[in-house]
Amino acid sequence: MPVAGDLLSRRAVVITADVVRCGTQALAAVLLLIGAGTLWHLALLQAVAATATAFFGPAAAGLLADVVPEAHRRQANALLNATRNGVVLVAPVVSATLVAAVGAGVAFAVDAVTFLISATALAALKAPDRPVPPRPAVPAALAPLLVLLALGAPVPLLAVAAVPAGVQAALHTVFVETARQTHVPAELVARATSFATVVGLGTAPLGMALAGPAAERVGAGAVLVVGAVAAVVSVPLTLAVRSVRQLPAEPADRPSGPAAGPA
Known part of the structure; x- marks a missing residue:
């Protein structure tokens, strides 16, 4: 999985990973909202999402090196680390609140939207093309x-x-x-x-x-x-x-x- 970020376009890898995760969460939301979702469906969808995440991480690290000048990488990594830590603390609270208030289906739908936003932002990112x-x-x-x-x-x-x-x-x-x-x-x-x-x-x-x-x-x-x-x-x-x-x-x-x- 880590080699994908070196063998393929890094931006394409992270965008694809976000689109896959958006699709898995959206499909889980639909299955839950129509009452057709089972434990096996959710487990399989989350396994696919986790696989996409495994591709996303290494490619995103390489993409950062492509777009951030070496002199500013320490600050960029500090900002990313702070953001990740904040999400780790806030996301469970938000998701639990959504599940309790409007149901798990809506919580998955919101999660799908976050991946769509991420993919859109990455698509707009100006990244240098590497020969692949x-x-x-x-x-x-x-x-x-x-x-x-x-x-x-x-x-x-x-x-x-x-x-x-x-x-x-x-x-x-x-x-x-x-x-x-x-x-x-x-x-x-x-x-x-x-x-x-x-x-x-x-x-x-x-x-x-x-x-x-x-x-x-x-x-x-x-x-x-x-x-x-x-x-x-x-x-x-x-x-x-x-x-x-x-x-x-x-x-x-x-x-x-x-x-x-x-x-």
């Missing part, structure tokens, strides 16, 4: 959707969970194609793409053939959970490959500008 190399995306965003399917979650919750999974799938295609076209010699790009396509098309029916008998033997829910675990585990496994983790934005031997044509 294109890297293949990993399918961790699919895990919440699989777990929700295993738990038999309601359709609205599944629809919300499908959004980040769909976004991840689109990003995966963009990053993989960009990395392949950047680092594979031009005369081999077609062959590399063909090989990747054949492997992908070949493993899909194999997975489907194994999933059916496995679902009959241990249950569809267990198979979906195994799929979610595999999606999450794929993240550190992918980053453990040094050539992926240290993939440069441009090949070291590539000229800095376009090749000059014949005179």
Whole structure:
């Protein structure tokens, strides 16, 4: 999780984390207000929110270093620390008051609004762009959707969970194609793409053939959970490959500008 703030745009990471937390709290609010929320729903949503928080912290620390001059970082860190301590003291009182006065659903809705405000403020922040190399995306965003399917979650919750999974799938295609076209010699790009396509098309029916008998033997829910675990585990496994983790934005031997044509 901490590496995301170095491998990706830090501002994009913190904004995404805030949007995810806004979504989890808003969905929890809706479920509670309509009387459909269960303990499992809330626990899963808060687990997603906690994961987003784990991404937010390291990326926010790096973002501070990007936007605050070195001479003022001590004051900036002091201000942030004082703010965090104040929130730790005040937030439980405010949330308890809201729960007692208007209910837990409204308390979650207010929490969602605070994350929306944070994301909006971060989007307006003037931050210098750091060069971020294109890297293949990993399918961790699919895990919440699989777990929700295993738990038999309601359709609205599944629809919300499908959004980040769909976004991840689109990003995966963009990053993989960009990395392949950047680092594979031009005369081999077609062959590399063909090989990747054949492997992908070949493993899909194999997975489907194994999933059916496995679902009959241990249950569809267990198979979906195994799929979610595999999606999450794929993240550190992918980053453990040094050539992926240290993939440069441009090949070291590539000229800095376009090749000059014949005179």
